[in-house]
Ligand SMILES: *[C@@H]1O[C@H](CO)[C@@H](O)[C@H](O)[C@H]1NC(C)=O
C-alpha cells in the first residue's frame with residue numbers, strides 16, 4: 446500500500462495539472478510502481494511484460510506461422526512521432542497479421558523500448574530465462590472484427606502485439622534501419638513528428654518469423670489494458686552498436702531529459718501458460734545467414750557448420 450500522504454500529494458499534483466500526472470518509468474510521482482494508482486489495470490493479474498522461462502514454456506507444435514500480409518516495401522507515408530515515452534511509427538491498415546487460430550489483426554503502430562542509462566545498457570521488456578535484450582520492437586495490431594483501434598482497445602479480444610528482440614552485432618550496420626535512425630534527429634523533442642516515405646517493415650523484423658512464444662497479457666504502458674495476445678518472435682533483429690546508441694541518445698521526453706530505460710519490469714505470470722512452437726531456442730548461438738527470403742530453417746546437426754544446415758522439414 447502506498448502511504449496516504451503520497452496519495453494525497455499525487456491527487457494535488459494531478460489537480461494542479463488539470464488532468465492525470467504524466468506517468469514515467471522511474472521518476473516523479475507516477476513511476477511504474479505507482480501506475481496502479483491512476484491506472485488500476487496495471488495492478489492486474491495478466492500483465493506484461495514477463496520473463497519467458499524455457500523450462501516452463503509449453504511446446505505446441507500446432508501453432509502455425511504468423512501470416513503477415515502487406516509488411517513488405519510500401520511507398521506511402523509513415524508518420525513518425527516522439528511521444529515523450531518512445532518513438533512511434535504509424536502503420537497503414539493494409540498491413541495485417543493472421544494468427545494460427547485464424548484471427549486477423551490490422552496493424553496500427555510500431556514502437557521501441559530501450560535501455561542506455563549508464564548502469565544499464567539493455568532495455569527489452571520481455572526477458573528470456575532472465576536475460577534482457579538490448580531493444581524490444583512492438584508492432585501493435587487490433588482485431589479486424591472491430592471498426593477501429595479506438596473501438597478494439599476496449600474489447601477483451603481487441604489487440605495483438607508482435608514483439609521482436611534486438612541484439613548488437615558490433616560493426617555491421619543494419620541497412621533496413623538506416624533511414625529510420627537517421628531521422629530521429631528531426632523529432633528530438635517530445636511531441637515532434639516527421640514523415641518517412643517508403644519503409645519495409647518486414648525487413649525491420651527478424652529474418653525468421655516462423656518460431657515464436659505466445660501468451661495472453663496486457664499493454665506494457667498505462668492503462669495496461671489486459672486484452673493483448675502476445676507473439677514474441679524467437680529470432681532476433683541485429684543492429685550495430687552505433688545504431689543502438691543513436692536510438693538510446695536521440696530523443697528527449699517532456700522534461701527535456703534523454704529517453705532511456707523506457708521499459709517496464711517483468712510482471713508475475715500468475716498461472717498463465719506461455720506456449721511456443723519450438724522446443725529449444727532455434728537461433729541460440731547461431732548467426733543466421735544474412736539472407737532474407739526465402740526464410741531458412743536451421744537445424745542443429747553437429748556434423749556441419751551452421752551455414753550448411755538447411756532443414757528439410759521447414760514447413761512442418
Ligand atoms: C495470408 O493472409 C492473407 C490475407 O488475410 C490471405 O489472403 C492469404 O491467403 C493468407 N496466406 C496463407 C498462406 O494462409
Ligand SMILES: *[C@@H]1O[C@H](CO)[C@@H](O)[C@H](O)[C@H]1NC(C)=O
Nearest residue numbers: 634635697698699700701702
Ligand atoms: C525544452 O527545450 C526546448 C528547446 O530549447 C524549449 O523550447 C522547451 O521550452 C524546453 N522544455 C522544457 C520543459 O524545459
